[in-house]
Amino acid sequence: MFVTLKPSVFDPQGQTILDALSSLGYESVxxxxxxxxxxxxxxxxxxxxxxxxxxxxxxKLLANTVIEGYRVEVDPKRGEGD
Amino acid sequence: MFVTLKPSVFDPQGQTILDALSSLGYESVxxxxxxxxxxxxxxxxxxxxxxxxxxxxxxKLLANTVIEGYRVEVDPKRGEGD
Numbered sequence: 001m002f003v004t005l006k007p008s009v010f011d012p013q014g015q016t017i018l019d020a021l022s023s024l025g026y027e028s029v030x031x032x033x034x035x036x037x038x039x040x041x042x043x044x045x046x047x048x049x050x051x052x053x054x055x056x057x058x059x060k061l062l063a064n065t066v067i068e069g070y071r072v073e074v075d076p077k078r079g080e081g082d
Numbered sequence: 083m084f085v086t087l088k089p090s091v092f093d094p095q096g097q098t099i100l101d102a103l104s105s106l107g108y109e110s111v112x113x114x115x116x117x118x119x120x121x122x123x124x125x126x127x128x129x130x131x132x133x134x135x136x137x138x139x140x141x142k143l144l145a146n147t148v149i150e151g152y153r154v155e156v157d158p159k160r161g162e163g164d
Contacts, residue, residue: 002119017120021139028135031123037084038099041113053110057103 001054001072003063004035038062047076083136083154085145086117120144129158 005011014032021029040057044050054072063070087093096114103111122139126132136154145152 004119004121014120017144020143024143026135026139028125029122029139030125031121033121035119035121037086037117037119038096039086039113039115039117040111043110043112053108057108057111061102061106062099 001040001058001062001070002035002037003058003068003070004033006067006069009067036062047074050074050076083122083140083144083152084117084119085140085150085152086115088149088151091149118144129156132156132158 011033013034017034018029018032021032038058040054042050042053044053051072051074054074058070058072059065093115095116099116100111100114103114120140122136124132124135126135133154133156136156140152140154141147
């Protein structure tokens, strides 16, 4: 799952990276936004169940939904055969 | 671009989240790894050029390649028409 600051929220880490890149001569970079991602190994009977569990976890625990948005992706193939 | 700790490196943030999920009753989550991602707006003549610039930035500045790995993806459609 991917957690990122909402577009309206100022991202000081991204701005710092942008300033550093500019001072290093990377003028072609116009904007930087930093975010977090989380890889969860979820044991579930279906991709739908894994998505439900992951979305609940993102919403309750991992994202501050006041200032952050999140996106959940499920890769059903990972961990098959365990 | 996605920056994540190498599999052999202990991830204390991920472990803390895993412990928290376990205490909240999410027993179906077996492992958590946390990583960072960066969205860069790069002005380039081609996707290949954007990939070259982004990879150089990831390698030099954004990833600590001693303990972290990184993956770069380019989305050429973003920002078209600017």
